[in-house]
Amino acid sequence: MIKATIIADSISAYTNQRITTFELEYPRFILAELNTHRAFSRNSASSRAIPIDKMIEQIQTNTAMPIHWGLNQSGMQAKDEQANSTLAINAWLEARDSAIKHALKLKELGLHKQIVNRVLEPFCMMKTLVTATNYDNFFYLRLHKDAQPEIQQLARVMYEAMKESKPVKLYQGQWHTPYYGNGYWNLHSDDDLETALMISCSCSAQVSYRKTDASIDKAKAIYDKLVNSQPVHASAFEHCATPIDDPLDDDGYFKQGIICYSDYGNYYSGNFVNWIQYRQLIPNHDYKADNYV
Secondary structure, eight states, X not given: OOEEEEEEEEEETTTOOEXXXXXXXXXXXXXXXXXXXXXXXXXXXOTTTSOHHHHHHHHHHSOOOOSSOBOOOSSSOOOSBOSOHHHHHHHHHHHHHHHHHHHHHHHHTTOOHHHHGGGGGGGOEEEEEEEESOOHHHHHHHSSTTSOHHHHHHHHHHHHHHHHOOOEEEOTTOEEOTTSTTSEEOTTSSSOHHHHHHXXXXXXXXXXXXXXXXXXXXXXXXXXXXXXXXXXXXXXXXXXXXXXXXOBOTTSSBOTTOOEEOTTSOEEETTEESEEEGGGGSTTSSOOOSOOO
């Protein structure tokens, strides 16, 4: 089943720029289409991290399959549908069972899950955390009648979720924090900002390989591992953000985290508009050197 759950939804008190974080579940075979949208920050479940037996269990209990069994024709769209979808579904499930059989053979050879799980991927449901300050182009492209049915359905449930959600207005010094509190941090929150960011970033990272553990001890362990690794594993820091009020510091320069200004009057921080992305404040989040080893 294709799902979209809003984890955090905020709006800037200064620009009315909205930032929304989704937890998505969808067939892995449309992951490449989702990844073409560069405005998105994302973390996804990793085939390299999920144990082989767990991966097999997942595709047996929740098999990813098409939602429209379109008949072959020229072009990229399949308009007419197979009249007997049961035959198509049965053939798909036979292919899944064959993939499981060959995955187990590879496992018996002692091969690592980063290899074995690849033959199972066409039948996997994918879990992805997505944060963005603008979804307009995504909806324009993926709600179109020519979009692949599965990503069209994903866009539809995301669009409906955004219509029903009321974003929280945030001010200077307050933070959009998925998985922490009610999705935001302010001075009245139970924890200090550092702890809130650790919990949020840790849970964002955990989407790639485990059930979410929001405890402070687990958050600190994962956060330290992410920020102190070489290279820094920085993608999980992209989902937290704070609204831009005055973009300039006392010396007239852009505040830390703001990287450019557009002709449309917007300030950018990474791929975010009018919000400072936490990743942009992390040292060495974007490695620059002549030597890579």
